[in-house]
Amino acid sequence: MFIILYYDVNEKRCSKMLKKCRAYLQWVQNSVFEGNLTESQLKRLISDLAKIINEEEGDSLIIYKFESQRYTDRIVVGKDKKTDINFI
Amino acid sequence: MKETVYIFNSGRIQRKDNTLFFESENGTKKFLPVENIKEIFVFGEVDFNKKTLEFLTTKQIIVHFFNFYDYYVGSFYPREHYNSGYMILKQALAYETTGRRLKIAKSFVEGAAKNSLKILKYYNRRGQNLISIIEEIESYVQEIECQESIETLMHVEGKIKQSYYGAFKNIINNSDFTFEKRTKKPPKDYLNALISFSNSLIYTYCLSEIYQTHLDPRIGFLHSTNFRRFSLNLDIAEIFKPVIGDRTIFAVLNKGIIDSRDFDNNLNGIILKPSGCRKFLEVLQERLNQTIKHSTLKREVSYRRLIRLECYKIEKFLMEDYEYKPFVMDW
Numbered sequence: 580m581f582i583i584l585y586y587d588v589n590e591k592r593c594s595k596m597l598k599k600c601r602a603y604l605q606w607v608q609n610s611v612f613e614g615n616l617t618e619s620q621l622k623r624l625i626s627d628l629a630k631i632i633n634e635e636e637g638d639s640l641i642i643y644k645f646e647s648q649r650y651t652d653r654i655v656v657g658k659d660k661k662t663d664i665n666f667i
Numbered sequence: 668m669k670e671t672v673y674i675f676n677s678g679r680i681q682r683k684d685n686t687l688f689f690e691s692e693n694g695t696k697k698f699l700p701v702e703n704i705k706e707i708f709v710f711g712e713v714d715f716n717k718k719t720l721e722f723l724t725t726k727q728i729i730v731h732f733f734n735f736y737d738y739y740v741g742s743f744y745p746r747e748h749y750n751s752g753y754m755i756l757k758q759a760l761a762y763e764t765t766g767r768r769l770k771i772a773k774s775f776v777e778g779a780a781k782n783s784l785k786i787l788k789y790y791n792r793r794g795q796n797l798i799s800i801i802e803e804i805e806s807y808v809q810e811i812e813c814q815e816s817i818e819t820l821m822h823v824e825g826k827i828k829q830s831y832y833g834a835f836k837n838i839i840n841n842s843d844f845t846f847e848k849r850t851k852k853p854p855k856d857y858l859n860a861l862i863s864f865s866n867s868l869i870y871t872y873c874l875s876e877i878y879q880t881h882l883d884p885r886i887g888f889l890h891s892t893n894f895r896r897f898s899l900n901l902d903i904a905e906i907f908k909p910v911i912g913d914r915t916i917f918a919v920l921n922k923g924i925i926d927s928r929d930f931d932n933n934l935n936g937i938i939l940k941p942s943g944c945r946k947f948l949e950v951l952q953e954r955l956n957q958t959i960k961h962s963t964l965k966r967e968v969s970y971r972r973l974i975r976l977e978c979y980k981i982e983k984f985l986m987e988d989y990e991y992k993p994f995v996m997d998w
Contacts, residue, residue, distance in 0.1 A: 602686040603702045615668065620702055664699055665952065666673050666945060667689060 581645040582621065584612045586628075588638040595631045596640075599624070607661045668956070668969065669705035673948055675941060677712040682722040701726050706875045709733065710944065729878055731871045736853075736938045739867040742874060754881040757985040762886050769820070771984060771991055772889040773811055776824045778906040778993025780808050783831045785996045786909055795837045803830045817889070824889075824905075831909075832862075839920045843927040853936020857927055860937045861920075864944070865912035866904070868951065873900035873907065873974055880978040903977055906993050911970055915951045924950060962997055 584604060586596050596610070603624045604614035616624065625642070632638040645651060674680070678691035687699040701722075706729045715730075723730060724745035732740040761767045784804055791797040807827045814820040828849070835846045835858065844858045854860040877884045877900055887898025889905065919925040929943025939947065958967040961976075968976070977994055984991035 598684040598686075601684060601698045601700065603700050605700060606698065614700060614703060615670070616703065617668075624702075662697065664672060664697060665670060666949065667676055667691070667695075667697060 580616065580618070580621075581648045581651075582612075582614055582616050583643040583645075584640070586610050586632075586638070586640040588632060588640075589636050592631055592633065592638065596628065599627050599631065605661060605664060613661065668971070669703055671706050671708065671952065671955075672699060672704055673708045673710065673945075673952075674713055675710045675945055679714040680707075680719060681716065682719050687719075687722075701728070704728055706731065708871070708948075710737065710941070727878075729875050731875075733867075736934070737864055737867075737944055739871060742871065744874075744878065747878075749879070749881045751881040754982065754985065755883050755886075758883055758886045761985050762888060762892060768888050769815070769817065771981070772817055772820055772902075773814065774991050774993045775889045775902050775905045776820060776827070777808065777811050778995060779824070779909065780804060780811070780827045781993075781995045782906060782909040783827065783913075784808070786913065787831070787834055790834075790838045795834075797834050797837060800830050800834045817891070820889070838917055841920050841923075841926070844920055850936075853934070853938070855936060857930050857937060858916075860930060860939055861916055861925070861947070862912075864939055864947065865916055865951070866908055868948075869904045869908050869912045870900050872911075872955070872971070873903045876971075876974040876978055877903070879975060880982060882978055882982060903974065903981075906977060907970075907974060910973075910994070910996055911951070911954055915947070915954050918954075919947055919950050 582604060584600060586600075587610065588596055593610070597606075600606075600612045603616060603620060604612035607613050621642075621644070625640075628640055632640060674689065676691040676693070676695070678689060680687060680689045682688070683698075686701040687704070689697045689699060704726070708731050710733050720743060723743065727745055727748055729745065730743040732742065734740050761771065784801060787797045787801050787804070791801060804827055807823055807830070810823050811820070814823060832846055832849055839858070844861075845856070846858050847856065849862070850856070850859045851863055854863050874884055874897060882899060884897040884899045886892050887900075887902045890898040890901045892898055924946055925943050929940050929946065931938050931940050955971040956969055958969045959973075960966070961968045961973075964976075973994055980989070980991055983989040
């Protein structure tokens, strides 16, 4: 399924979140990621990220799940920082 | 579905922050999501170190290498993680038992022939006159069942292939791509170069899928097992060459995506230029991701998935659960 993930965490934990997300998804913008994952991959990612997050300090992580991208439309204004990783 | 990465640029791939990182010679840097990568195809000059290879092994990622002329060189085949002594024993036993080896080898030839026929019939409906070739192949298909050795079976397969390739000139409406006869190592004309490239890719996709199952790629049935190379992937590829490879060839040529300018003929034979190679792979990848409604599973599966399902069917056959019927397109 297609995933859009974004987080807002304390500066101290930003790089930890970035590194973990980069192993599963494609970087789009600062603290925003996209990609296709299976249900189990997503569960693993969420449990890993939950260990980093500190709720008391107001960290939050939001994930959008889509069964398919068929009914979505991606609009970009300005520079699209998401690049092709299948053909490099 | 995990993704396939094709690397055309030269550079270095390394482990960084517990994921893969590619830095090309011209300075572009990219992180590759390691958890979501199935395999890597390397066409450029890419550096690796042992640390990276270890990491690829733990993540079970196969790396396929192609040389300057886009010939398949080999694969980094990580340690088997589906290590089943039981399966290897069954597979070897089936190879050694003449009747069983012949039976499964016949299925591969039959699958390949029936899929080729489906394609020819499709173009026949579209107004290309292919009736005579279709009838010729149909008569050869009748012969498959009564073959009593692998050698004669290979002979029938050769005849089917020859008639089938003979139809290519009718299907492709581009005078640059005519077909005289199949030439390899090196290919002598544009079409042969494209067929060779496409086939070598199908072999590698099959190898990647076999890696995800308990099967051993070293023991093939139609292609004899020898000391040198993997052969089971060649067997399975027979079924998928027409379904995936050849249909992509027709698509890129008839839609004009690839033309004679995408080839280099200054060398001894003819090869695809990097630009043509990339264009072909983009269309091929699209085809692999495309889904069809599977008639027995009753759900959407991608063409890529069909290869894996074929491996599972072979496993079932070897464990004497099911009769093996090759995948045949039903449209």
